[in-house]
Amino acid sequence: MSTTATQYETDYKAKFGPRAYLNEYFQEVDQTNHNVMQFIVETTEMYPAKLANATLLNFGCGPAIDTMISFAPQCAEIHMSDYLAGNLAEVQQWVRHAPDAFHWEIFLRRALSLESHGTIPDAEVTQADLEAREALIRQKMTQFLVGDAAQMHPLGDAATASYDVVSLFFCLEAAATTIEQWREMVKNVFSLLKPNGLLVWVMTAKQSKAYYVGDELFNIVPLKQSDIEAALEGIIAADSLKIQYFDVVEHEHVEGAYMVTALKAG
Template sequence: MSCEIRGRTLIDVGSGPTIYQLLSACDHFEEIVATDYLAVNREELARWARGEPGAFDWSPFIQHVCKIEGRGEPWQDKERRLRERLRRILPIDVHRPEPLGAPLRPPADALLSAFCLEAVSPDRAAFVRALAHVGNLLRPGGHALLLGALGESFYLAGPARLPVVPLQESDVREALAAAGFALRELRSYAMPPALRTGVDDVDGVFFAHAQKPLEA
């Protein structure tokens, strides 16, 4: 995450039951707001945040991130900091103009979303609308960090085969522009054959850094 992207509040759109995507972010924001459509995912996050027995053990992942960051920080310190800063876990529906049902107060300085919007959108037009809706959660000038799949049409969740809107890099560029974002950076990576597990048909992943324009 760029050193320019920091502030008071980060909102994670479509957190799922996971916290890996927040492990570096917790060093740059005072408050993290996690969100998910499914109550079962929100409940799992809340169990981890409270340190309840039986919650998923993220400690190997936290240790790995601390090793990558290379600051020599004890992983327990990062775990504690994330728990302290993960202050709200809210329901969200990205297909509503107000995804949280009401404006976020205060508006977020940054928005993070990993492998969410393309997985919950039936087509590219819905993907564009979802981008615009989540943009309502950002302050003017706020940053959006998106990680997503390229060329993916489905993924498997147990016995369920779930559809995904297949995107190309050009689709991401056009969608961000149509949703009113200014693109700052876009990178894409091909999926190595060794990582193709059969649970999806993804061709690659993209990382986008975009910004909500300042109000006139």
């Protein structure tokens, strides 16, 4: 355990195992995965003009590609970024068709089914459609960037305000150890978004305190809806903030999740 104020693990470089994380959260499509994928499909339907030909940054991507399945058709490019080179290597293994890459088929099936509004059940998604979507995601994932939310310019100065869309899934509340640091990270990461750009943000909520990666229990900063509203004040366009909440039942120490969209101020 690293020496911080929290009782849970915070040392990503020493203790976060990319494969352990994938095995923990992506062996099946659980209700949390499903809700997040459904939210992404709804977001693509709500903001087609913001996503058309967009360069999307998926910040704190971890070793996972599930959240990019339904963004890929509209975006021009997807840049994957994480604090850990090992997480990016896991994604790149999949992009390169490495024989021991993680298998995402059940997630692809669910995403394509959700895109069909349930008219095509998971099991009836055709092999041709699966392969076409996999090829599209691989083609759109053009960059793999080490990034640190704790830095004022998380991807270096050149990337400031350069993205049409920034997405974050379960990242900053896991990266920060205090609410003050979380607020700072929000500011840092959203500086990467262009004026009028789209923010797509999913995070653990309320009294969520920790999450398992293998035997390690990693820290989470508990977040209230008012924390999100306060952190985005002055950053986003008035009236653009939309927040949904759902209970998380399948993960110990996690109470729920917020799913957020907003447009950056112009």
